[in-house]
Amino acid sequence: MSRHFMDRLARYVVFVTATLSFLILLAIAVFIVKEGAPTFEKVGVLDFLTGGVWRPGQGQYGILAMIAGSAAVTAGSLLLAIPLGIACAILLAEVAPSGVRRFLRPAVELLVGIPSVVYGLVGLVLLVPAVRHIGGNGFSVLAASIVLMAMVLPTVISISEDSIRAVPVAYKEGALALGATHWQTIWRVILPAARSGIGASIVLGMGRAVGETMAMIMVIGNSIVFPKSPLDPARTLTGNIAVEISYATGIHEDALFATGIVLFLFIVLLNSIAVVTLKRGTHAQSLA
Amino acid sequence: MAGKKKRWLALPVAVVLASMLALAGCGEAATTEEPGDSPPAKQEKSTITEAGSTTVQPVAEKLGHAFTRKYPDVTVVVQGGGSSTGVKSAAAGTVDIGAASRELKESEKTLGLVTHVLAQDGIAIVAHPSQVVSDLSKEQVRDIFAGEITRWSEVGGADREIHVVAREEGSGTRAAFEEMVMGEVLIGAGAILQASNGAVRTAVAGDADAIGFLSFGYINDTIKALSINGVAATVANTNSGKYPVVRPLLFLTKGQPAGVVKQFIDFCLGPEGQAIVEGEGYMSAY
Amino acid sequence: MRRVSPRTTQALAMVYVWGGGIITVLILVVVIGYVLVQGAPGLSLDFLLTAPQGGLSGEGGISTVIVSTIYLVAVTVAMLLPIGLGAAIYLAEYAADNRLTRVIRYGVETLAGVPSIIFGLFGFALFVTALHLNFSILSGALTLVCLLLPTMIRTCEEAMKAVPYGYREAALALGATRWQMTSRVLLPAALPGIVTAIILCVGRAIEETACLYVTLGGSAAMPTSLLSGGRTLSLHVFYLAMETNAFEKAMATGAVLIITIIAINTLTNWLSYRFQRRMRGAV
Numbered sequence: 001m002s003r004h005f006m007d008r009l010a011r012y013v014v015f016v017t018a019t020l021s022f023l024i025l026l027a028i029a030v031f032i033v034k035e036g037a038p039t040f041e042k043v044g045v046l047d048f049l050t051g052g053v054w055r056p057g058q059g060q061y062g063i064l065a066m067i068a069g070s071a072a073v074t075a076g077s078l079l080l081a082i083p084l085g086i087a088c089a090i091l092l093a094e095v096a097p098s099g100v101r102r103f104l105r106p107a108v109e110l111l112v113g114i115p116s117v118v119y120g121l122v123g124l125v126l127l128v129p130a131v132r133h134i135g136g137n138g139f140s141v142l143a144a145s146i147v148l149m150a151m152v153l154p155t156v157i158s159i160s161e162d163s164i165r166a167v168p169v170a171y172k173e174g175a176l177a178l179g180a181t182h183w184q185t186i187w188r189v190i191l192p193a194a195r196s197g198i199g200a201s202i203v204l205g206m207g208r209a210v211g212e213t214m215a216m217i218m219v220i221g222n223s224i225v226f227p228k229s230p231l232d233p234a235r236t237l238t239g240n241i242a243v244e245i246s247y248a249t250g251i252h253e254d255a256l257f258a259t260g261i262v263l264f265l266f267i268v269l270l271n272s273i274a275v276v277t278l279k280r281g282t283h284a285q286s287l288a
Numbered sequence: 289m290a291g292k293k294k295r296w297l298a299l300p301v302a303v304v305l306a307s308m309l310a311l312a313g314c315g316e317a318a319t320t321e322e323p324g325d326s327p328p329a330k331q332e333k334s335t336i337t338e339a340g341s342t343t344v345q346p347v348a349e350k351l352g353h354a355f356t357r358k359y360p361d362v363t364v365v366v367q368g369g370g371s372s373t374g375v376k377s378a379a380a381g382t383v384d385i386g387a388a389s390r391e392l393k394e395s396e397k398t399l400g401l402v403t404h405v406l407a408q409d410g411i412a413i414v415a416h417p418s419q420v421v422s423d424l425s426k427e428q429v430r431d432i433f434a435g436e437i438t439r440w441s442e443v444g445g446a447d448r449e450i451h452v453v454a455r456e457e458g459s460g461t462r463a464a465f466e467e468m469v470m471g472e473v474l475i476g477a478g479a480i481l482q483a484s485n486g487a488v489r490t491a492v493a494g495d496a497d498a499i500g501f502l503s504f505g506y507i508n509d510t511i512k513a514l515s516i517n518g519v520a521a522t523v524a525n526t527n528s529g530k531y532p533v534v535r536p537l538l539f540l541t542k543g544q545p546a547g548v549v550k551q552f553i554d555f556c557l558g559p560e561g562q563a564i565v566e567g568e569g570y571m572s573a574y
Numbered sequence: 575m576r577r578v579s580p581r582t583t584q585a586l587a588m589v590y591v592w593g594g595g596i597i598t599v600l601i602l603v604v605v606i607g608y609v610l611v612q613g614a615p616g617l618s619l620d621f622l623l624t625a626p627q628g629g630l631s632g633e634g635g636i637s638t639v640i641v642s643t644i645y646l647v648a649v650t651v652a653m654l655l656p657i658g659l660g661a662a663i664y665l666a667e668y669a670a671d672n673r674l675t676r677v678i679r680y681g682v683e684t685l686a687g688v689p690s691i692i693f694g695l696f697g698f699a700l701f702v703t704a705l706h707l708n709f710s711i712l713s714g715a716l717t718l719v720c721l722l723l724p725t726m727i728r729t730c731e732e733a734m735k736a737v738p739y740g741y742r743e744a745a746l747a748l749g750a751t752r753w754q755m756t757s758r759v760l761l762p763a764a765l766p767g768i769v770t771a772i773i774l775c776v777g778r779a780i781e782e783t784a785c786l787y788v789t790l791g792g793s794a795a796m797p798t799s800l801l802s803g804g805r806t807l808s809l810h811v812f813y814l815a816m817e818t819n820a821f822e823k824a825m826a827t828g829a830v831l832i833i834t835i836i837a838i839n840t841l842t843n844w845l846s847y848r849f850q851r852r853m854r855g856a857v
Contacts, residue, residue: 003751010753014668017660021727022681024720028688028696035699055474057457065477087594095591104595106843111602113835115781117811118828122605124815125612125825129494137451137495139480150601157598183584204687211689213784214812222456222481233480238691238784243483245698245788247372247458260695264688271687335798339791342817365795367803368817382708486817493819510819 032264036257043251048258054224054240056252063259065226069141069234072227073216074209076145077152082202084149085156086191089198092157093164094186112154120215123147128219136231139221145230147215152205159204163197163278164190196277203274207267213238237263334548339367340374340387341460342484343409343503344537347568348387351556354564358555362548368484371460375401378540384549386540389460389503390467404539404553407562408571410504411465411533412513412521414489416496421445423515426532429469432499435476440497452479453491453500461485464535465501505569526571537570609828616826626794626810633820636827638796642711642804645797646790647779649715650722651772657719658726658775659768665727666734667756686724693721694785702789709791712800717789718782722775729774733767733849734760766849770842777838780831783808807831 039048043061051062088108092101123143132138167190175185191198213236221233222243241256241263248256338348345368352364369377371388378386379399389409392401413429415421421444424432431437433452441447454475455462466475482488485502492498493510504523507513513521516532525531545553555561562572624635661682669675697717707713737760745755761768783806791803792813805813807827814824 003754007751007753010756011668014660014664017657018664018669018678019681020657021661021685021723022678024723025681025685025688027700028692028720031696031699032692053477055457058474084594084597087591088598091591091595095588096595100595104599106839107599107602109843110606110836110839111598113777113781113839114605115783115808115811115831115835117783117808117815118609118831119605121811121815121824121828122608125821126608132495137480137498139491150605153598153601181580181584183587184580187587207687207689211691213689213691214787214808217483218812218815223478224481225477233478235481238689241691241695242784242787243456243481244458245695246369247376249372249376257695257699260692264692267687267689267692268684271684275683335795337793337803363795365793365803367792368813369792482816484817486819490819 029264032257032260036254036259036261039251039254039258043255048255049262052226056244056248056255059251061251061255061258063237063240063262065224066235066237066240066259067262068226069220070210070236070238072141072230072234073144073148073220073236074206076141076230077148077209078202078206080145080149081152081156081205085153085201085205086160086198088153088157089160089164090186090191092161094182094190108154108157111150116151116212116215117218119147119150120218123215123219131231134231136229137221137233139219139223139233140231141220141227141234142230144216144220144234144236147219148209148212151212151215152209155205155208156201159201160194160198163194163201166197167193196280200274200278203270203277207270207274210263210270211238211267212236213242217242334362336362336364336385336549336552337367337383338364338385338387338539339369339377339383340540341371341389341537342368342486343371343389343461343505344374344387344406344539345484346505347407347537347565347570350564350568351552351561354560355552355555358560359548359551362552364552370456370458370483371463372458374460375399375540378542381542384541385545385553388538388540390464390535391538392540393463400542401540402542402544404541404545404557405536405573406539406556407537407565407573408526408534409537410521410523410526410531410571411461411468411501411535412504412507413499413501413516414492414507414511414513415499416492417509417512418496419445419512421514422512423518425517426469429516430471430473433470433475433479433501434473435478448497451495451498452476453488453495453498454479454481455485455488455501456481456483460535461501461503465533468533468535469501507569523566523569523571534571536573606832609825609832612822613825613827613829616822617829621826622830625796636807636810636830638794639805639807639810639827640830642797643780643806646711646714646718646786646804646806647776649711649800650718650779651776653715653719654722654726654775655772658723658771659730661723661727662730662734663756663761666731667752667760682724682727685720686728690721690782690784691788693717694788696720697785697789707801709789709793709803710801711790711797711804714786714790714804717785718779721782721785722778725778726771726775729771730764730768733764733771736767736849737763766845766852770845770849773838773842773845777835777842780806780834780838781808782806783812787812807834 048061048063050064052064053060053062054065092104127143127146128138131140131143171189171193172185175189216236217239222235222239223233224235227234237259241259245256345366348366352366355364356362371390374386374388375396377383378401424443428443432450438450439447440450480491482491485506488500488502489506489511492500515521519525519530521531526534539553566572621635623637625638626634626636697713701707701713701716702709741759741763742755745759786806786809793803794805797804807830811824811827814820
């Protein structure tokens with residue numbers, strides 16, 4: 001085979017494989033919409049999104065309680081992960097000596113690698129009984145938030161660290177030359193400059209939190225109810241899908257796909273926001 | 289460096305192919321028996337797949353092992369998923385046998401499924417072993433699960449909040465419970481939902497204020513079965529008809545079973561199978 | 575009110591920052607430590623080599639689960655590698671900076687953010703139901719390929735980009751076609767990076783649970799073909815924890831998982847370190 005032929009062939013082949021990603025994305029969107037759309041006809045978009053009762057046995061499909069559950073757990077985990085994550089990012093980027101850094105970085109990477117079921121298992125065995133002591137029956141938004149925080153933390157840390165490092169050295173040197181302490185420099189110069197990257201890390205962490213499934217099923221109690229306090233059980237959108245998909249038929253199955261549509265759109269929105277925020281940040285920095 | 293890339297790719301491809309061939313050599317693909325197949329009287333390796341009710345799961349596994357001991361070339365693969373999964377999978381042909389721990393609903397009767405009654409099973413109301421309350425009336429059970437009665441003190445116990453544990457909607461145990469105990473009243477939205485009898489048991493065993501329902505076969509000393517209207521939750525009482533909450537355990541097949549599947553079902557419904565069923569704490573089908 | 579001196583603020587801030595780091599490490603230590611300590615008593619050659627007996631006490635070991643996991647991962651990587659590598663080559667070497675490329679990149683980036691349960695739904699709708707593959711290793715593998723494609727593409731592309739430009743110039747100057755340059759010079763040079771990508775995807779595949787939960791089925795039997803159902807280690811931990819009382823077995827399985835993940839992580843780090851050293855030493 002002539003090498004030019006190979007060259008031509010190769011070009012087409014790699015092009016096809018490259019478009020595959022986009023095609024898969026399209027296929028996912030198409031399938032989920034196709035399966036889920038009938039729900040909106042039968043139940044009505046507004047009723048679906050704002051209905052507080054989800055009882056397939058009675059033909060009621062409202063996912064508001066699940067939206068509340070996902071929102072509560074995400075908010076809870078971010079509330080814990082943001083201060084912790086930023087602290088750790090500052091530590092890694094500015095404060096820690098290289099020996100500590102060489103130990104801490106792999107540790108953060110390891111946190112990412114732990115499977116979600118293991119977090120769920122530890123949550124089930126350690127956290128749920130502990131929360132039970134405080135009140136309620138242990139399966140709660142609180143337990144789920146703590147578990148989720150551990151999973152969101154590495155995202156926040158690594159992206160925040162990168163954006164702190166990306167702040168031009170001139171900023172830091174300027175501040176220090178003017179007599180600022182190290183912390184004053186960090187707090188008033190570097191962090192604001194890294195603002196967009198940190199913001200992006202939070203948004204991406206949010207995406208991760210909303211998308212988590214298995215660990216949530218294990219510790220959140222799966223009750224279809226509005227969580228009124230962190231000690232209440234709840235159900236997430238993802239948990240709803242996973243628990244019921246194996247036996248759902250007919251409208252019920254369509255409704256689960258419709259839940260998937262809501263999730264999918266929300267995550268795509270979050271990710272787009274994150275990308276735009278990051279881009280704006282690097283653009284602003286390059287202008288400096 | 290010619291061909292270096294190809295040579296490198298060859299290794300993982302070879303490994304994958306080899307492992308696939310090896311595994312294929314170890315056993316044949318799962319054969320799903322269609323009704324009308326001639327029964328494989330000769331000894332060929334085959335697999336029977338079962339899925340559905342978590343209540344039926346442990347006894348199905350024991351039956352499967354016993355069957356394999358008798359006919360070593362047949363493997364029985366047992367999964368859970370809940371009764372509604374069993375109905376759906378059997379109707380779709382995804383598995384050979386679906387298991388349900390409740391009667392078929394009206395909407396399911398048109399799916400072309402044939403029911404085989406494996407056993408009768410009681411549903412027990414259970415609480416933590418330290419619970420002082422030992423007996424409840426059916427109405428009290430209903431009100432507790434509906435969320436009307438919220439503290440143990442209202443039924444003779446300590447002044448603590450009742451933690452209700454139930455099953456998700458696809459569960460046959462839940463459906464049977466709803467039909468026989470709840471009637472038209474809905475289970476309260478605040479109940480913790482677990483995915484299997486085993487998970488309910490674990491949840492109740494770990495929480496002193498919990499109450500839940502599960503199949504007789506799952507009763508052990510990590511939890512305490514409450515008596516209903518004075519009738520204790522024992523097999524003897526279900527046999528005599530005194531215990532009010534009893535439902536059938538079903539095997540479902542799409543159409544009439546044939547071949548190995550028929551052999552297996554006959555085995556389960558026959559004297560050997562029923563002996564195992566009773567050994568697990570259920571009542572035999574007849 | 576007396577103004578707090580900046581030195582005090584700094585000292586407090588250092589407490590905050592170091593505290594953050596310590597708590598993070600503490601979380602890691604608690605999670606890993608607890609599982610390893612609780613699970614170690616259950617670990618034995620016997621555990622690894624017996625099949626799970628099922629039943630409520632979760633008797634037995636995890637032999638079939640290990641086999642299913644390896645089988646699933648092998649099939650996944652076999653399909654993932656050509657597609658992901660091809661796309662990476664395109665993006666790194668062939669793609670012009672035009673709208674089409676941006677669309678493709680957008681596809682890859684967005685796909686990376688989609689939660690795994692959505693992939694599970696997709697796999698369930700397409701592979702399990704529409705294509706009638708049922709709950710099987712094949713359905714699970716195809717779903718995993720979709721899930722891991724962005725990761726593979728990204729990592730391979732970085733590996734390709736890390737190869738010094740001088741390599742390309744030299745090859746082209748000697749008269750090679752683009753494909754010859756790519757296949758005979760760049761790919762071998764980027765090899766450690768590509769291997770890192772594979773191992774990274776293997777690690778992610780092993781820890782994946784949600785999308786496999788709805789495409790693999792829950793069977794704990796030994797898989798006999800591509801169309802058998804199966805259970806991965808992660809799924810087994812889930813089932814053990816949720817359906818049986820056998821928490822020690824769950825912990826033991828979790829321990830196996832964690833040890834595997836740590837091994838894979840270390841391997842990846844070491845490989846990418848060696849790869850970077852190699853590249854730095856080149857033209």
